[in-house]
Amino acid sequence: MSAYLSTTDLPAIARRLKDASHIAVVSHAKPDGDAAGSILAMTRALRSMGKRVDGMFTGVVDPNIQSLAAPGEIQLATALPPDPAIDLVVLVDTGAWSQVEPLDVWLKSMAGRIVGLDHHARGDDIASDRVVDCSMASATQLVVRLIDELGVPLVAAGASAKFSIAEALFVGLATDTGWFRFQSADTAVFALASRLLAHGVDKMALYQLLDENGRPVRLAAMARALSSLTFHLNGRATVMALSHDDFAQTGANSDDVGGLVNIPLTIGSVAMSVVLTETQLGITKASFRSKPAPSGAPSVNVSDFATQFGGGGHAQAAGAKLMLPLADARRTIESAIGSLTGVHS
Template sequence: MPESFQYTSNATPAELAARISACTDACVITHQKPDGDAMGSLLAAVRMCRALGKRAVGYVAGAVDPNIQSLAEPGEVRHVSRGLPGPSHDLVIIVDTGSRSQLEPYLPWLEPLRDRVILIDHHRSGDDLAALRLVRPECASATMVVADVVRALDISMVRAGGNAHRSIAEAMFAGLATDTGWFRFSSADSAAFALASELLALGVDKSTLYRQLEENERPERLAATAQALGSLRFLQDGRIAVMQLRPEDFERSKARPEDIGGVVNSTMMVGSVCVSILMTEQERGITKMSFRSKPRGGGQPYYDVNVLAGQFNGGGHAQAAGGRVKLSMDEAWAMAQPILEGYQPEPAKG
């Protein structure tokens, strides 16, 4: 990659729309372990291509939360563990990431195809993987950026007869709602609410989606949460909460990797907590860290966890980020504790 590479838009929604209109067989991919926005933007893109009469299929990689998988209809998404996409695709659409490390399983297939790859994302950093990029970090979700392309294509976001179930609109709402913590994060700005309003007016059923995505966990999730809370430690006078899940905790709780998404949020109910961190060592010798922070305000200091995660080979967004170190839990904690204790947040205002 040339050093001058800038991960910014180099194409307009209309240029992406033209590229999509010209294809016959599209393949849509997203980051490993897809979250609601990754799956939402992937499905929105697959449905958008199919609405235009194209062949289109999505691929996912890594652990997929069954609730997130349930957004898809049979035939819309394949798992890459059953084989990389074939040679027939004349267009590849990457959504909700531009980072080589998050697309690792695809790289041998993806990298030689750069000229036929387009990318739709809302992250601040990424790699040079696509000929055309639409990158809008000001958007709360990748589905908001996909919405720009759908508008440029001038297609309906719901099915014939106005049915919103498993439509482009529903996939977009799922991405928007989950990436904003159901409209609680500071990223949920007026543009996010405007799109939400438009999607609800099209008939998206938010109550059913909420239940499907947020109130449909296995009991093992609660067991893993209990283990994590049992390890809870506070740093910086209670402003940083750290929880740990070790290999034996996974055995004891019988939790699978997909059961622990969201466990990191469970300390946020505490008033003093500005940042919540969950360290997990599932595979021995590799400790993953997930970071969440509260938005500016409340008379408390503000932590940009994208910056904090950068200290642990990671990144993401200001209020949700991840990192990963090749260390056991004890080694990772020995490394992390002084960094976290010494981290200077943005002071509280007023």
Template sequence: MWKRNEDAAPATHRFHGIAKTQLPQVREHMSSGIQLWEPGPVPSGLLAALRKSKQPLILTHIYPDGDALGSAVSMHRTLQQLGARPRTFLTHPVPAKLSFIDHDSVAELLDGEPSSKQLDAAREADLIIVVDTSTRDRLGHMKSAIELSDAPRVCIDHHLDGDMDFFSEIWCEPGSPSTGNLVLEVIEALECELLSTTAESLFVAIATDTGWFRYSNSGSVAYRYAAKLVELGVDPEPIFQRIFQSFSMQRTLLLGDLLAALESREGNKIVFSVLSEPMRRHRGVDLEDLDGFVDSLGQVGGSEIVILVVEVGAGRYKVSLRSRGEFSVHTIAAHFDGGGHAKAAGCRLEGTEEQILSRLLAECRKTLGVGGAA
């Protein structure tokens, strides 16, 4: 178990959790499935900032998933309980299957670039709170706005890489199953009542980031936290049905198209498929409704690395990577300036489909220690 290290960061900010110098060891241990994080004291500086704030702005990463949205709206409701007037901005739409998390519509969707009113909200905020990412480039259109803000910036995250110097307080626990686990710790440390809506949002955060408790990042911690939320009244069955069993016919047909285009290399050790924009438009499916596609590709026996390449614009591609073995896909994503976790990571690339596949396959072979033709 790693000890907390609050002395490893420069004096310009305070970093809590795993120190930068420990990251190589963290990646190695996370690849082997060892659970690193156990609940401990929430950083006092983070709690003080949250208690003091009266007009906070809450942000999360582009293309928000269940952990991002669940953590953000849970923080929003909790700060309202403390008497604050929070604003929560999303830079991209939420997948339809996750919209129930924000049933009270506390999150505001930016329509492209922030409006003048939204920029004013960023300037007037007395605290910027970022959840589920510590990388400023993943804040989308809000990046430049908060860079110009004089408000202190705090972060709650569980990803391996980030811009640690960007925050005055950062609580980063790469071994945590989800950011939702950390937000639950914050809520309890603030001694706020855990609302039923918040409990449901946090259950979604934990359940989706662990693949409904199937991924290696689950560990006993994820199950204990889930049990706590179920004891508070969360009903897992309807949540599972909404997220995993309520897909449209068009999305299901598109998944069939993707599986029909499936390819493999190195004796099925590398499995990949490309979802082109024409394929997606033919079925009428939005980009935000593709969550989970990459996991469907990993059903091939013997696969070690799974790759989904999605065309998001002319010459622009979003890459999702999954590891089903001992190899870390985080190192592959990091090679292309991406990030994530040892078992699940991603990046964005530009070029032709052929160029991108060639680059990805070459890096995958290097990771696997094998050779072969593209």
């Protein structure tokens, strides 16, 4: 794979958007807050410029994420084929073929007509014109710069803060920084958060919608996950797992257990947490999180750790998909954890 770096700058991308008439805005499948926020902010900004815009979610969409969009605002990509009149695609918050699967054949046909904004360290040559900046905590930090470059105000005149560009940007910024807790939440993040709050964003309402809106089955699934927990590396790493049976017997799905991977990090000694979920028999998804040592020693780079399983992400939050039954995946991951060196105590 060639290096995944910027190939252009934001003013050049802004010129391509101004020249386009029918624009699609897409991201990775199963959109998280950053993907959805980036799609929504970009879609709203381009529509306010008078462009015809197809904002699209792909894959399974969490109902809370879906509710960030006004009714009819965003298409579900599975209900396509995309409109043949689309003359430019904006790809946000990813650049990896493995993450855009439902759209990959169509995106290949759009080669040369895709612009990208991403903040991940690894990716492919999907968007020939792209700006990649791994120093950004959230893709929305690139989206807002592009919107500023386009001269679009964050709240269109007369619009309420709900369903505004500012609200969409805030969702991405907040969720990709763990609600401003991660190391990536730097002065630039707080400066943008302040700017967005000044545009009327209701942060409590968004937090409740995204993080305090679970179903009761969440607790049943979490109880099983916690009872499966094992410690590794003298208590510095943990592994939890939810089997296909756990999901079937509790009635929970993967959306119900969001944030589960963060719970072991509430223990002082734990520097790295892994959750394995087998939502489909024979396929195990792994979530990895790490936290810095109180001494200031560096945290485990879970993005690097995920790479050995074909996954990726960020230094303190990453994931991978293993084409293995849960028990085999657990053995594989636990053995890789055993080989980690320099995990802080």
